[in-house]
Amino acid sequence: MTSYDKIRQNIIHLLHDSGAVCVTTMFDNYGLPADLPGKTSLQGVNPSRRVNRLEQEFANNINNQRFLPFLLLHEFEELLFSASNILIEQLRLSSQQPFGQIEQFSTPEEINDGSETHPAARILRSKPDYRKPLGGVKIAEAIGLDIIRSRCPHFNQWVTRLETC
Template identity: 45%
Template structure:
């Protein structure tokens, strides 16, 4: 935030997002003098040990976000949480209109989160609808990694063709992006394959295909600009 550079601390949902930030976002943003650090959201403490990973409640995430804002007063804080299965106590979830358009919904929830956190250094981001949605930016990359023995490229192409953007692949119990991958590839494991597929796709394609994700990156990449 000074000296021609900026630092951003990212509270992420799990190990996959942590790896994604380290391996894909950090080099890109670092080249723009925006230096990022990611850590999984804190879920509890016991016997001197801190437990992290999994967005189990808003209150726990809120404490973690505010703690980092207090501990590091010279850095921004942002989030990378899935919209899919947000906790019931998350700001704005309980009064969401049933037929709300996904982009309108995520914008409203991010605004509600920003208002609740109440810091100019906080940049809210929710992934539509979950991390795996990003992977549908390039279904050939998915198949190249997961379909080595049994290609499912045609099925992946059919899914992708139904939606204007990968971010609109819905959040149904059996039709969320991750559930679709598990159905097609029984061995799909998010920590093992998620960031690997994303790296194969590359950040330029992810940004081109996913408008909401691109808005977030566009905001972060100029934080060190004069």
């Protein structure tokens, strides 16, 4: 994503399809474009509150009832920590605690977004050849939607809203 303007143009274009019941996003909060509405004013706010406010600003800016913005609290890999045992198995890792002290987080969505501690960095430290597009989807499928939803409340809220579109 190079700019919010490009994202906005694509969303507006999709919303012109009268057959689209709902248009949504699934963007990593980690690395969003600087011009996303509200982004600069929310530095230092806790990740959960920041994402909720950014989603609201995003929805307000698009201003269409059929638009449902979704931002991951940090990045897609946070969802993979919903079942660390399956993640370890899928990555074929031998260590039982290859990702550091993740037990300190009450949900996988809260795993730190620091440059060395964000979810993908934790995976890449243990598995340097991890590839997000293919590996991440395969691991998410192995974990299953029910487990991810049960461990990731923000993600679950989004899926619940999608189910009612």
